[in-house]
Amino acid sequence: MVVNANPAPFAWQEQSWARVQSWLYKGNMPHALLLAGSPGIGISEFAMRVARQLVCLEGVDCGNCRSCKLWDDGMHPDWFAAEPEEGKKQIKVDVIREAINHVGKTAHTAPYRVVMIHPAEGMNMASANALLKTLEEPPGGVVFLLISYQAGVLPATIRSRCQHLGFANPTKEQTINALTAAGVVQPGLAAAFSGNMPLIGNDLVDQLKNHAQIIQGINWVRDLDVTPSYVVEKLPEVSAIEWLSHMQKIVMDAVRLKLGAENNELFYPDGKESMEDIFNHKTLPNLFEFNDFIVESMKSMQAGVNFNVTMLAESLILKCL
Ligand SMILES: [Zn+2]
Secondary structure, eight states: OOOOOOOOSSGGGHHHHHHHHHHHHHTOOOSEEEEEOOTTSSHHHHHHHHHHHHHOTTSSOOSOSHHHHHHHTTOOTTEEEEOOOTTOOOBOHHHHHHHHHHHHSOOSSOSSEEEEESSGGGBOHHHHHHHHHHHHSOOTTEEEEEEESOGGGSOHHHHTTSEEEEOOOOOHHHHHHHHHHTTOSSHHHHHHHHTSOTTSOTTHHHHHHHHHHHHHHHHHHHHSOOOHHHHHHTOTTOOHHHHHHHHHHHHHHHHHHHTTOOGGGSSOGGGHHHHHHHTTTOOHHHHHHHHHHHHHHHHHHHTTOOOOHHHHHHHHHHHHO
């Protein structure tokens, strides 16, 4: 048996990586893994690397065998990714059936056939039931990789049939290193802003820029008689949910500042003085109420309520005054 000498995809995943390597080395790879943790910390990248190793003819992600080459061409017959359709949240039962059917046949080339379900909470009741039947009597040589960002909401029947593999968030230092390696100019600021989730989107730098502009915009409205709609027009690419998320970070920072937080405890330390100015006249209960409004709006949005971006953004700005 050869050992995969490659490191984990990310420095903060070495422990989980070692567990998978140990299962493979001992030949007791579980037939279903539940990979659980926060979004933006590389769990799907981890799952893809495990899948690649599982289908490698040498069992080590060699990069040279026929199977690895098929993988690199993006057309491996023993691999299936069950994901929601573009722009949707649910993984339909048809997709799960197709996945099961796909790996139910004999392997084409690989030692294992692999199905990734991403995110597992995207499965509706019918999808989960279809998968459950297969997990109860798993076909030999098949590995299911369920990725979950909210493992608590998965049916207990599914969870109990998976081997759990938890992923901790990277430390601040690991986040800064990852962001530096990705060429982010202010890695310290970006790490704080992301809440130590360095892969939360490749647009972290844009988000930081927008964040600074929103804080500046609130100041303009307050001090320069600029209208909120002018500020909103300046940020056409910021969506409704992003407005809420920026404003939540601003409000949370304002709360922390009122509680005497240090710079390194803020999402956006560069905005400290502006935020102290803006929220000087607000009390903690005011800010918590503001945060409640944001949380409620986020919930309605997730439940499918459509928000007019301009109206929402303007009302958020006005709430800061
Ligand atoms: Zn290979």
